[in-house]
Amino acid sequence: MLTGADQAAGLRQQVRDFLAGHDPAALPRLDFLRARFDAGLAWVHYPAGLGGQGLPRALQAAVDADFAAAGAPDNNPARIGIGLGMAAPTILAYGSEEQQRRWLRPLWTGEEVWCQLFSEPGAGSDLAGLATRAVRVPGDGEAGGGWRVTGQKVWTSIAHAARWGLLLARTDPDVPKHAGLTYFGLDMTGHGVEVRPLRQLTGEAEFNEVFLTDAAVADTDRIGGVGEGWRVAQATLMNERIAIGGGALPREGGMVGVAANAWREHPEARTPGLHDRLIRLWADAEVARLAGARLRQQLAAGAPGPEGSAAKIVFARLNQELSAFDLEFAGPGGLRYDDWTLRRPEALSFFGRGPGYRYLRARGNSIEGGTSEILRNIIAERVLGLPAEPRTDTRVPWKDLPR
């Protein structure tokens, strides 16, 4: 068996060989990315034939660094974060071989952007109570027939640029809520899909509302079995929490670096109280970074468990407190805001723009991807094994629940 060092050396030789045959300066960007995927150098922990080589995930960083050092184009990961962080692991875990071959390559190259159609106006924390209906229509063109989907989704990042949506819909209202859900890949460019911007408290519209009216989904685009949607959705959600709270960063990466650099550059604005807060936040952020690294070491081979919920709670708290610090430290500039016009950003950035924006955007961190309160329930029940609160909604058919 090869050691980690042998594997790493072999991979880096592969990168050199690949670059020798594919000049990043000469090839069109998309051609280069497709060739990189086909060479198994996209995400080395994915299986062979799907952009990877079945190697440890930890080896990816050196591959990315070598491509970056060679001036190669990347796949603009900030623009396709939902595809990379949530859709891809879900498709890998629950998709058919044909779906994996069809979807993963254009997902990774960025040709096809993915969004997530989970939350609804009536189903936020209680996601399993969602009402969007998928009704089977027999013999509808594709083999095995298809589905017609009607309902409303909300808080859909990047839907306006998306080709595909990860859709959770109700296929059986006559069984209890968790049992009647099915998971699909929805073609966002099809008929009956209407995307409207949802303006948020920062002034911009990073999110959308998506209205579905008899939107068509082929049965071949169903991910997992009929009625198994809740289980598939758990994989997406666990990966989402890792994606939000668990990214690998260097020391002082993210919001803490913004605050620390501001402190160093503006001695005139320092006060004892802010110093105490900053040191506490710096220490907490560095410990959280180490905990994230430890979690990734544990996950190197396996799937994310509920432990990712802790990373996400801590990330949200730190981002909120650091951005509040940042705004207080900004002096008179803290009373200003850069721009209230309705923008539609194509990539998500928690750290961009001014301190006022960062402060306001951070309020969403403890709501999106599972509120901090729901995540505490998950930790208490799934990690600590504490008993669930008595509930009345999990055993009766969904259609009989009061709404």
Added chain:
Amino acid sequence: MTATKDSDTDGTRPTSAVPDLRYSDAEEQLRAVVRDLLADRSAWPAVLAGVDAGEADDAALWHTLAADLGCAGLLIDESRGGAGASYREAAVVAEETGRAAACVPYLTSAVMATTALLGAGDDELLGALAAGRLTAALAVGFAGPPPAPGARAGSWPVRVARPEDGEAPGAARLTGTVGGVAGALAADVLLVPGDGVPLRLYAVDATAAGVTRTPLVSLDATRPLADVTLDRVPGRPVATGEAAAGAVAAALTAGAGVLASELFGVAEQCLGTTVTYVKERRQFARPVGSFQALKHRLADVWIAVTQARAAARYAAACLTAGDPDTPVAVALAKAACGEAAVLAAQECVQLHGGIGFTWEHPAHLLLKRAKSGSLALGTPDRHRAALAALVDLPPPAAE
């Protein structure tokens, strides 16, 4: 896909390289052996009985842990009779002694005094410590300053008189009082920093004439403290000048770093005890652990414990590797683990309700171990102040 620096050392570490923070199989095996011993010999009724009898130090248990299991020699290389292990293993043992609130001088002898002697390079004493024949303590107040990078001797409380007529030229006589020394009562040998230029570190027979060890009533009765008074006591120099200052600083740094792991063990034990209790305790015809108010508090404790573990493992890894980041790692770990232990112990008392406030329930042993451990060898606030200097986040200039 950001890359900060090349990772050509072993190729398996991410670009923002963090050492392996998991427990190795060997570390887990060591833990299992120590946990079995402490479950058998240091169950909390026995700990409480020892405290009540005023005989906190469990000499028989310490001999088994130190000599029979070889835990006293973890940091000592095999050529000197030790196990040739590292701070990573030592930290795992500390987690278990913390979890059990065990009354053994493990931290003070097998970590702090041993680190000082490793710095001094004293083969004879190291061999005796590794074999469990002798127990040592560094004669420095356990409240301690936070170890700072490049810390040098200031004004140490013990003065040194030159050899008298007819004595060996190297011999010296030590006089002074060191307040609040942990592990002094169980020690056969005291390692005493003697003030002066150059600073010297002396080995002193703890039973010699002129040595008085006055037991204190300590907040944490499972870790006895004593004032150590020396009156013209002969001492053998084991390190001089830079070597002596370095040995003492290294002992304080390693002590704080491994104490962080001990505090992590306390925190995890408090959480586990509390979770078990709230599943069993019924009020309003429900287990109290089904109430969301309690679940969220315990989730927060679990988060603090999870974060603290990463910090403690990072400190142990840095101490093991002699990493230049060790001062940062130890300051982070000591602050984080101290606060996590205090949070977990306070919640342990609160969520046990009335029984948690009694003398008969072990929660108070863990609370006292947690609080005094978080104060010892630098409070969380002092470690954060040290951190501010280390990472270039200076306080406001004085008015």
